[in-house]
Amino acid sequence: MKDIKNIISIKDLSSEQINYILTVAEDIEKNPEKYKNILRGKVIASLFFEPSTRTKLSFETAIKKLGGNTVGFDDIQTTSVKKKETFSDSIKVIAGYSDLVVMRTKIEGASRLASEMTDKPIINGGDGTNQHPTQTLLDLYTIKKEKKLENLTIGFFGDLKYGRTVHSLVEAISLYQPKKIKFISAPQFGIGKEYLEMLDKKEIEYEIHEEAKGNLKDLDILYVTRTQVERIVEPIEIEPLKKKYTITKELLDAEENPELIVMHPLPRVYEISKEIDDTKHNVYFKQSNNGIPVRKALICILLKLV
Ligand code: CP
Numbered sequence: 001m002k003d004i005k006n007i008i009s010i011k012d013l014s015s016e017q018i019n020y021i022l023t024v025a026e027d028i029e030k031n032p033e034k035y036k037n038i039l040r041g042k043v044i045a046s047l048f049f050e051p052s053t054r055t056k057l058s059f060e061t062a063i064k065k066l067g068g069n070t071v072g073f074d075d076i077q078t079t080s081v082k083k084k085e086t087f088s089d090s091i092k093v094i095a096g097y098s099d100l101v102v103m104r105t106k107i108e109g110a111s112r113l114a115s116e117m118t119d120k121p122i123i124n125g126g127d128g129t130n131q132h133p134t135q136t137l138l139d140l141y142t143i144k145k146e147k148k149l150e151n152l153t154i155g156f157f158g159d160l161k162y163g164r165t166v167h168s169l170v171e172a173i174s175l176y177q178p179k180k181i182k183f184i185s186a187p188q189f190g191i192g193k194e195y196l197e198m199l200d201k202k203e204i205e206y207e208i209h210e211e212a213k214g215n216l217k218d219l220d221i222l223y224v225t226r227t228q229v230e231r232i233v234e235p236i237e238i239e240p241l242k243k244k245y246t247i248t249k250e251l252l253d254a255e256e257n258p259e260l261i262v263m264h265p266l267p268r269v270y271e272i273s274k275e276i277d278d279t280k281h282n283v284y285f286k287q288s289n290n291g292i293p294v295r296k297a298l299i300c301i302l303l304k305l306v
Pocket of ligand 1: 051052053054055056126135265266267
């Protein structure tokens, strides 16, 4: 298998490489004792130029459970960026201190740029509206555990325009011959045409809908995302859309699809009613926990420890 040097975009990975990552994650989850000191003596830099709960803390938990150490920041105001140090100089210095760098930025392409400035592995923990490949890998891990990766009917619901987790997962799931993809959103938050062109090219069937009602009956998975208010550039009124774009228990009951699993990268705001938390549809908290074995696997693979 071709070496995996960095994790920048899901588009850089073949299905063979993704399957390998998921297999290593499975082994790590099943055999925690075998891996508990594998990162002894290693230092991982965790650079969060944008807020995060899950990505940052699950990486840090993964590193600590594997016996490694972390350095980093989640507030650039406390760093020398405040003294106008360039991104490039900061990355070169921090990569010199550490064995691997995990980073999240507002700027699309920043992780790719960082990977060109150092030989140390770089993991993209999210770059603007572009990509969130480690989220996608944990999404795939969850789908594999809960259903199967191939021949799925999957619906994407919510903000499909600015949601980077949707963009990464549409790319990834297209490698596994989905039966059909449904994009369900307000027209202002529709999926970009580059993703539809990619699906056309691969002859993957898709549908575009404006409402969930009547469109959940044939789904294996409903992947919900929040409105990325911090990224919206046009003047869009969110308030009038909230009711129509919330998945409720009443709606799920009416769709009569008891096997449907609901996923969400989290954080959730209003788009999934809390009453769904207590139903069999809820997979989103398990999904979040799956970040640990997948991120452990990525670090071990990039550091060539497995
Ligand atoms: N899913 C996700 O990326 O969550 P955080 O923004 O909390 O890291």
